[in-house]
Amino acid sequence: MISRSVATGPSIWIDGSPAEALPLPDRGLDFGDGLFETMLVHQGSPLLLDYHWQRLTVGLQTLGFPDTFDHARACLEAACHSLASHPWVALRLTVTRGGAPRGYAPPADAEPRVVITAAPLSQDRRELAAPxxxxxxxxxxxxxxxxxxxxxxxxxxxxxxxxxxxxxxxxxxxxxxxxxxxxxxxxxxxxxxxxxxxxxxxxxxxxxxxxxxxxxxxxxxxxxxxxxxxxxxxxxxxxxxxxxxxxxxxxxxxxxxxxxxxxxxxxxxxxxxxxxxxxxxxx
Amino acid sequence: MISRSVATGPSIWIDGSPAEALPLPDRGLDFGDGLFETMLVHQGSPLLLDYHWQRLTVGLQTLGFPDTFDHARACLEAACHSLASHPWVALRLTVTRGGAPRGYAPPADAEPRVVITAAPLSQDRRELAAPxxxxxxxxxxxxxxxxxxxxxxxxxxxxxxxxxxxxxxxxxxxxxxxxxxxxxxxxxxxxxxxxxxxxxxxxxxxxxxxxxxxxxxxxxxxxxxxxxxxxxxxxxxxxxxxxxxxxxxxxxxxxxxxxxxxxxxxxxxxxxxxxxxxxxxxx
Structure with missing residues (x-):
């Protein structure tokens, strides 16, 4: 069970485990070979989650990633479980094509990584901001x-x-x-x-x-x-x-x-x- | 002194120290906010180094990075020192805008990171490849x-x-x-x-x-x-x-x-x- 506090800065998970650093090499860093979703999480629930998953799925298909959807969903669920005590959290879910040897061509056996960062937001998001x-x-x-x-x-x-x-x-x-x-x-x-x-x-x-x-x-x-x-x-x-x-x-x-x-x-x-x-x- | 072997895969240094992972968050991963140079290193000397530095400098200026040149040069020198025993090495020098809170706008006090990966090449690069x-x-x-x-x-x-x-x-x-x-x-x-x-x-x-x-x-x-x-x-x-x-x-x-x-x-x-x-x- 993930219980890392988000009180003092962004919490980070890689492939479902608390982490502080991205293993290298990673094609996300090397080429921006990946996708992300920025989600607003309210009391542990990401809003409009279906829309996020649908866009991510189109992106994964377009870039020719192996099927990463179930893995990403499991990672998100684990992260959100530990965020339930916060009223509002900004959560970023990043999927990279993972590690690979040098070169632009992606490896056939790519193993995508799921990186989640989460930071609590202090303001109630339902307030309309000043123009x-x-x-x-x-x-x-x-x-x-x-x-x-x-x-x-x-x-x-x-x-x-x-x-x-x-x-x-x-x-x-x-x-x-x-x-x-x-x-x-x-x-x-x-x-x-x-x-x-x-x-x-x-x-x-x-x-x-x-x-x-x-x-x-x-x-x-x-x-x-x-x-x-x-x-x-x-x-x-x-x-x-x-x-x-x-x-x-x-x-x-x-x-x-x-x-x-x-x-x-x-x-x-x-x-x-x-x-x-x-x-x-x-x- | 850096003495990590490059015999079994890419060697990696971050800001001059041997490393295996990139501290997160990093704007290089988040947005591709950075630059890189791929250098051919012959017996510890990067070829056409002036051209690489000149292109990198233009890039750093265009993206509005703080002056990172001396830091990048020191990191490269340290890495190359440990690569001198290899006839040919493919070296990648990446400069990211470093860590920052969420959002596209770069922080005023950005602290760029220099990531170097190096892998020996087996073939003599002076041979003209087949068409x-x-x-x-x-x-x-x-x-x-x-x-x-x-x-x-x-x-x-x-x-x-x-x-x-x-x-x-x-x-x-x-x-x-x-x-x-x-x-x-x-x-x-x-x-x-x-x-x-x-x-x-x-x-x-x-x-x-x-x-x-x-x-x-x-x-x-x-x-x-x-x-x-x-x-x-x-x-x-x-x-x-x-x-x-x-x-x-x-x-x-x-x-x-x-x-x-x-x-x-x-x-x-x-x-x-x-x-x-x-x-x-x-x-």
Whole structure:
């Protein structure tokens, strides 16, 4: 039984056992050859777990990993068991293709590793955060249809976008694709509201198919009778939107007060969606 | 003093000390937030070390790392000291942005880690290998001018390209950029010879600026009086080339006997360049 405390920093498990270090070599470090999920765990239960597993499964198949699903699930259950006393925990589950000799080609007998890190969160996640101030990023996401949508370990572009936000003292930056169409913020998907409808960029060339994006599209907006669709979203649509918000697993929905010099004063739709979001999560 | 044997597998050092595992969390694993160099070490001396350091330095600056150069150099020297008894060693030097709390934004006080792995090579690297059989890859490299040329840790595209070669029983695959122009193989840069001149694709949008590519352009070809230039290279130029070869640090120059159904029978220019390559290396 795993009983390591999470009181003083992130707890870490590798393949189900408490750990402090990753055995080397590991293709996750060498090449980013792996995937991850960032989960919000409430009293030991990961929220929207099915969505996380489904995205991870697609990723494992796309990268040609051996079947790792049962192992990952057992590792997560063991970790969550020891986290039940915490109201809110940020949990990251990483699957790497494990150790291998030198070279990009993966070994036929790869043995993936499951690394879980967990850190308690002090704030009640059900509170809607103050509206964010963001701006356009200089960086654009690269186009890679073979990997678009997956939450793989190659996240240097996100790091660079987050650095832009950091340098400018912003909460986030809005990143465009190579065509100049808005795609997402550095750590979340975007939605705009216009004439009572929600629009979010399609993710065929870049971006991560966020679990909360899917949740809004499939459950939250429909529960309120709000049409929601994905497709091409232009800069002009964003600038003319009635409301703009982004979302990720730890933050939920985050309204936007300013995108550069464009400002929004009220957020009735985002607030209604936020209420419904937690209602639909039954949390 | 480091005295760990490299006889039975890769030797590993972290920040200059023998190690078997990477302390977690580490942004190298989490996001691929780091860089690496693959060096060929001959009797304890890394070949073309200046080129490796120069590329690494550009990468560290681009990613906004604190100055890590002296630390990396000290780590490499310590490792190489213990490798001097081996004629040939493949050494990988990885610099990650080190540990940090959750989130893409790098910490202001990042403390990069230097991970070195080394494995002896049995074959004399000065022998020209048999001509390779390759084919076009289905995958295309994504366009990211902000990262093009760097040898960063986000190498999932290379893994996917290498999987294509593996599945087809090929030595390599030739990967195009998003415009459909040939860029590189999965693990090396390409050159074509035509009418006594060498051409290699420019790397403004994708690809890794290989140390051996630079060596051929700046030293090997000039020593033989062969004009060599970088620029746009088309599929048609490749298919009509007199010779085609690729290069990387461990392999040196590698002639190509077949690209799909296109075949080459003799490789006089590549053989002459190979001779000069080792002569210029004084090795």
């Amino acid at each position: 964010a101030r963001i701006d356009w990023a200089e960086l654009r996401w690269s186009s890679q249809p073979a990997l678009a949508g997956l939450k793989h370990l190659n996240r240097l572009e996100q790091v660079m976008a987050a650095r832009e936000a950091q340098r400018q003292g912003l909460d986030e930056v809005l990143v465009m694709d190579q065509s100049g169409n808005p795609c997402s913020v550095s750590a979340g998907n975007i939605f705009l509201a216009s004439e009572g409808r929600l629009h979010t960029p399609a993710l065929e060339l870049c971006g991560v198919a966020g679990t909360r994006r899917r949740f809004v599209l499939e459950q939250v907006a429909p529960a309120l009778g709000i049409p929601a669709e994905e497709g091409v979203v232009t800069r002009e649509q964003i600038l003319g939107a009635d409301e703009l918000f982004y979302c990720n697993s730890l933050r939920g929905l985050q309204s936007v007060a300013a995108l550069g010099s464009t400002e929004w004063q009220s957020f009735p739709l985002c607030e209604a969606l936020h209420q419904q979001y937690w209602k639909s999560l039954k949390c | 390779a059989r390759i084919d076009w890859a289905e995958l295309r490299w994504s366009s990211q001018p902000a990262l093009a040329g760097l040898k960063h840790l986000n190498r999932l595209e290379q893994v996917m390209a290498a999987r294509e070669a593996q599945r087809q029983g090929l030595d390599e695959v030739l990967v195009m950029d998003q415009s459909g122009n040939p860029c590189s193989v999965s693990a090396g840069n390409i050159f074509l010879a035509s009418e006594g001149r060498l051409h290699t694709p420019a790397l403004e949008l994708c690809g890794v600026a290989g140390t051996r590519r630079r060596f051929v352009l700046e030293q090997v070809a000039p020593a033989l009086g062969i004009p060599a230039e970088e620029g746009v290279v088309t599929r048609e130029q490749i298919l009509g080339a007199d010779e085609l070869f690729y290069c990387n640090s461990l392999r040196g120059l590698q002639s190509v006997a077949a690209l799909g159904s296109t075949e080459w029978q003799s490789f006089p220019l590549c053989e002459a360049l190979h001779q000069q390559y080792w002569k210029s290396l004084k090795c």
